[in-house]
Amino acid sequence: MRVGYYPGCSLHGTARELDESLRAVAPPLGLELVEVNDWSCCGATSAHATSHLLSVALPARNLALAEEQGHDQLLAPCAACYNRLASARHAVACDAALAETIEDVLGRPFPSTVAPRNLVEVLRARLDLLRERAVRPLTGLKVACYYGCLLVRPSEVCSFDDPEDPVSMEEVVTATGATPVAWRRRLDCCGGAFSVARTGSVVRLSRAILDDARSAGADAIAVACPMCHSNLDFRQKALVRRGEAELPVLYLSELVGLALGLDAETLGLGRHFVDTKALVERALASKPGPAAKPGPRPSAPAAAAKPASPAAAGTEAV
């Protein structure tokens, strides 16, 4: 399936491994990523904190470009970009005057026909292929699925999963053969964009997340947002207390890539600050499963409890 691809600024810099791992897992999962030509920044936190109009106009330019280039869906693997694209589309849909102003500001038509998609919903729509092609199921690996804020909130804008009790990441992790753990802080904020300007808040918030994942017995945390990754991985040296083991933080696409049998270098696993070697060795050591047969699927408490309801909402078009 052909899908428009909006990498966003982070994937050209600190989140290169998210770009690399996603591009690597796309072909085996039947996805053709077509990068939107000449995309620009979504404006991120700095735009919406200072100008509502700018925070709609900057994402709208990219949605308009995607449409001109023949796409009806746009995959934004960065949760912050996804949220800004989806929020801009929602704002225009709710406000006819704003829609008109945006066309003036852009100097282009903006019929808003392109649907933004996030990493989790796109992977979740390919679970059958993933199970079928998981030649190296990550059996025994315990993973804390961390959603953070921008994938699921506000649900008015991000409607693909339940905002208070989501299951989609756990479903993807289960399909890799790993076991999602039950924990409390999977929807808490890591401190997001305050990483540079208010590091102390980020340390406080991210430490609580790491502590909770660790006490739930997780071997790794799975994320789908470059800011979450940066705060939990890059800042982790400042977060762990003496004697505590570091906890690898992997992009969901990296976990999927490992299960698909891709090597660590291709997936960018060497770019992390918290060493992923031991984890990768464990994954490599796990017995290759029969490729054609779905591997054992340890049930996540959340995933098992609610199999279909929110899952049905986001899958149809992806």
Next chain:
Amino acid sequence: MRTHGTDAPAHGPLSLRAEMKERTGKNTARCYQCGKCSAGCPMAGETRLRPHDVMRLVNQDARARLLADESIWLCLTCETCTERCPNGCDPARTMDALREMALEASPGSPPRALLAFHRAFLDQVRWTGRSFELGLVADYKLRTGALLQDVATAPGLVARGKLGFVPHPIDGVKEVRRIFEACEEATRAASGKKEGA
């Protein structure tokens, strides 16, 4: 809410609540102070005003007090408050609107570090079409004087191939610049209209 003071009457013809409704489409008067927003707020322990305080002050027309308070800049926009508000008051969107109003009223009012970050970030986008992390951090350091912050981590980022050294302006950078200018112009026109009304 730690004090009860309200400000002098609102500037211009609109109450803060009415202006908020105009800007966001949300009716803050529906807030009945249940405190659910503040209960879930990750920054509530660090801010003088918690989300439900902010909502009440909006309804009390405490414009000057709200716009001068650092609390509105410490909101992370995690959207927990908005998701949980039983009355659809949207505190997160309210915070965004208050920040925008604070900048319009007094461009120097936000906390220095946060404003420096936002300015550095948006200047990157305005001049290249994208944000560029190395330039962003360098610009931020110059604006704040925090020259040594995170210096120890830069080599680690370079070793991992995570810091590019050259910004890559996009082809449509002039278009992006025009979008910034058009937004600024539209905002000026709107606030001129309000003052003239």
